[in-house]
Amino acid sequence: MVYTKKSPALFIIGVIMLAIWYMADSGMLAPYIEHLAAGKKYKYLSELTTIPMYFGIIAAAIGLWQWFGSHKEGHWDYYSSSVAGGMFILLIAMLVRWFVAPEIAVISMSMGKVGDTGKYIHKLLGLNYVVLGIVAGIIIVNVFKIPDWAQNGVRLSRLGLKTGVILLGSLYSAAELTNLGGLSIIMIGFFVLGSVGMVLWMGARRNIPNSMGGVLSAGLGVCGVSATVASAPVVQAKSVEIAYTIGTILLWGVGCMFVFPIIGNMLGMSYVQFGAWAGTGILNSAQVAGAALAYQPDGIETLKVAEIFNITRVLILPIIVLWLAVWYVKREENATQVNVGQVIFEKFPVFVLGFILLFALSTTGVFSPPVHYKGKYFDNTKVSAKKMLTDEQVRVLIANADKVQREDRKAALARLIEQRKVASIEDDATLRGLANARIMGKKADKILKHAHKAVRHTARKIKAFRQWITWLFAFGLVGLGMQITIGSMKQAGGQPAVIGGVVGLTKAVLSLIVVLMLVKETI
Amino acid sequence: MNSVSHVLLASHGTEGALAAEQMALSMCAKGAKLHHLIVVPTLWQGMTGDDWLNNGSTRDTFRRYLEGELGREVDEHCERVNKFAEENELEYSKEIVLGEPDECLIDSSKRDKFDLVIMGSPRPKGKKGLRSRMKTEILTRALTIPLLIVPYPTQ
Numbered sequence: 192m193v194y195t196k197k198s199p200a201l202f203i204i205g206v207i208m209l210a211i212w213y214m215a216d217s218g219m220l221a222p223y224i225e226h227l228a229a230g231k232k233y234k235y236l237s238e239l240t241t242i243p244m245y246f247g248i249i250a251a252a253i254g255l256w257q258w259f260g261s262h263k264e265g266h267w268d269y270y271s272s273s274v275a276g277g278m279f280i281l282l283i284a285m286l287v288r289w290f291v292a293p294e295i296a297v298i299s300m301s302m303g304k305v306g307d308t309g310k311y312i313h314k315l316l317g318l319n320y321v322v323l324g325i326v327a328g329i330i331i332v333n334v335f336k337i338p339d340w341a342q343n344g345v346r347l348s349r350l351g352l353k354t355g356v357i358l359l360g361s362l363y364s365a366a367e368l369t370n371l372g373g374l375s376i377i378m379i380g381f382f383v384l385g386s387v388g389m390v391l392w393m394g395a396r397r398n399i400p401n402s403m404g405g406v407l408s409a410g411l412g413v414c415g416v417s418a419t420v421a422s423a424p425v426v427q428a429k430s431v432e433i434a435y436t437i438g439t440i441l442l443w444g445v446g447c448m449f450v451f452p453i454i455g456n457m458l459g460m461s462y463v464q465f466g467a468w469a470g471t472g473i474l475n476s477a478q479v480a481g482a483a484l485a486y487q488p489d490g491i492e493t494l495k496v497a498e499i500f501n502i503t504r505v506l507i508l509p510i511i512v513l514w515l516a517v518w519y520v521k522r523e524e525n526a527t528q529v530n531v532g533q534v535i536f537e538k539f540p541v542f543v544l545g546f547i548l549l550f551a552l553s554t555t556g557v558f559s560p561p562v563h564y565k566g567k568y569f570d571n572t573k574v575s576a577k578k579m580l581t582d583e584q585v586r587v588l589i590a591n592a593d594k595v596q597r598e599d600r601k602a603a604l605a606r607l608i609e610q611r612k613v614a615s616i617e618d619d620a621t622l623r624g625l626a627n628a629r630i631m632g633k634k635a636d637k638i639l640k641h642a643h644k645a646v647r648h649t650a651r652k653i654k655a656f657r658q659w660i661t662w663l664f665a666f667g668l669v670g671l672g673m674q675i676t677i678g679s680m681k682q683a684g685g686q687p688a689v690i691g692g693v694v695g696l697t698k699a700v701l702s703l704i705v706v707l708m709l710v711k712e713t714i
Numbered sequence: 715m716n717s718v719s720h721v722l723l724a725s726h727g728t729e730g731a732l733a734a735e736q737m738a739l740s741m742c743a744k745g746a747k748l749h750h751l752i753v754v755p756t757l758w759q760g761m762t763g764d765d766w767l768n769n770g771s772t773r774d775t776f777r778r779y780l781e782g783e784l785g786r787e788v789d790e791h792c793e794r795v796n797k798f799a800e801e802n803e804l805e806y807s808k809e810i811v812l813g814e815p816d817e818c819l820i821d822s823s824k825r826d827k828f829d830l831v832i833m834g835s836p837r838p839k840g841k842k843g844l845r846s847r848m849k850t851e852i853l854t855r856a857l858t859i860p861l862l863i864v865p866y867p868t869q
Contacts, residue, residue: 420772475764
């Protein structure tokens with residue numbers, strides 16, 4: 192079978208990308224960009240004048256070949272058939288990130304802040320490019336259907352997400368990984384075992400078949416749809432049980448992706464706290480990444496925490512599948528015996544090895560010198576005139592200086608006022624402590640943070656990794672959105688819906704309480 | 715009754731469909747042709763949902779397993795209807811397709827000269843089962859042969 196479709200679609204996608212690039216680069220889009228910036232600096236201008244050009248050329252060139260070339264069966268044909276779908280996802284991600292999400296922000300800001308929350312509605316609801324990208328994917332698959340030429344490429348979204356996780360490995364410090372790893376093992380261990388046990392207990396009381404109890408406990412307990420897919424054949428789940436379980440998890444997961452950021456914002460949770468909560472409380476792993484990026488769209492601190500929890504879940508998955516297999520065999524006469532080695536080998540998430548490899552490489556200083564902390568380093572010789580403290584900022588600091596009691600802070604502040612930039616790495620640490628202590632007032636604290644940012648720089652490779660990671664996740668999540676069908680969500684029902692509702696809600700609420708009580712604001 | 719000679723029966727094992735089967739068997743004359751259409755709804759194609767953590771082999775195992783399960787259910791269902799057809803001396807044929815139920819039924823009705831299309835009525839609200847309804851409005855507009863919708867057994 193020849194998979195590559197003779198269609199102009201990929202060429203057209205390439206032309207659209209090139210048109211975006213041309214209009215942005217030539218200034219034709221300037222008035223619209225000014226409108227989207229809403230009085231601030233439009234933060235995607237550098238992306239807009241580079242990324243669509245590179246990908247536009249690639250898409251147009253391959254598109255022409257796909258349209259007019261001859262295609263034969265084989266591996267090359269299979270791989271080339273995925274390009275159109277991949278570019279289709281990328282184009283959606285571009286449009287949402289650069290135009291749709293900023294437009295929604297403009298509309299939201301024109302409506303004013305919500306009550307006494309001090310936040311605009313789009314911030315409160317987490318309506319950023321990630322969430323809107325997933326929604327766009329869901330709308331496309333359910334309203335318009337995925338075109339034939341894009342079918343193969345849509346599957347590339349998984350590769351995008353896995354590559355994003357692998358690259359993320361380069362951004363952890365050893366201390367961070369140890370602390371987060373330990374926390375995630377405790378939290379995930381407790382909540383996975385707790386929810387698996389709760390489902391089996393509820394299932395026994397409600398007389399559901401063992402096959403349904405097995406598949407439901409994996410899905411609700413470990414990592415949602417992925418765990419259901421991995422465990423269904425092992426516990427010989429019936430087709431209708433699979434449909435009920437996956438429908439329930441998808442419906443619950445998509446709901447959580449919207450609700451979690453709202454609650455996080457209302458409670459003023461830190462990135463670490465929110466990442467830990469989303470990583471534990473959201474049933475489905477895809478929506479964990481979605482919620483983390485929805486909470487912090489322009490940074491990856493929340494994503495870093497949430498993904499460690501996701502990785503812990505997926506590492507637990509083979510163990511839970513194996514345990515369920517043994518549990519099922521003991522209860523069912525006709526159950527097929529499982530091969531322990533085969534289960535572990537087949538279910539082992541190979542991409543986690545890539546994550547570990549990138550982390551190991553980053554500790555050797557390949558990506559940034561070892562003295563840098565997470566790719567960030569101190570350098571006060573690179574502070575541009577624009578980033579030096581202004582007269583007004585200096586006046587604010589002087590006006591609030593008498594609130595500072597500690598001698599080291601007083602001295603560091605005096606040097607900052609005198610030099611209009613942070614004088615040394617020690618002063619930077621001292622002044623960060625002062626800002627975090629919130630002694631000098633909101634305005635002065637903001638100036639201290641600004642001064643800190645001016646002397647902290649990110650290594651070029653790490654900066655590139657961060658941008659790649661953001662794009663890979665955006666790409667992956669738009670593509671995953673295209674795989675969430677209303678048809679499968681509509682199957683939510685029966686006992687799985689009841690048990691899923693109780694277990695999902697219990698897990699979300701309990702994990703929130705645990706996170707707020709035990710997890711510190713920073714790691 | 716017992717007067718129809720070529721029936722297109724759309725059934726997929728639900729209680730409503732079982733009632734339709736019984737009706738079809740009772741309406742067919744001896745030696746009549748009973749064409750059995752089973753639609754596997756496209757919703758099954760989306761059953762791996764947004765899984766991204768598993769590797770390809772796990773997903774393949776799942777797909778093969780699900781395909782096997784659906785195949786087994788369809789086979790059991792076909793065997794049962796076939797057995798009834800043989801008992802009633804009917805000429806049984808079957809057609810298994812993947813798609814939207816209404817579209818597949820319309821397509822199938824055009825492929826041969828049928829006297830009548832028989833199907834069950836939608837499941838009453840609150841009754842358990844997969845949510846894949848036949849869009850009767852689309853169906854009734856497009857069909858060119860009589861359609862009999864058999865009441866749900868409990869109604």
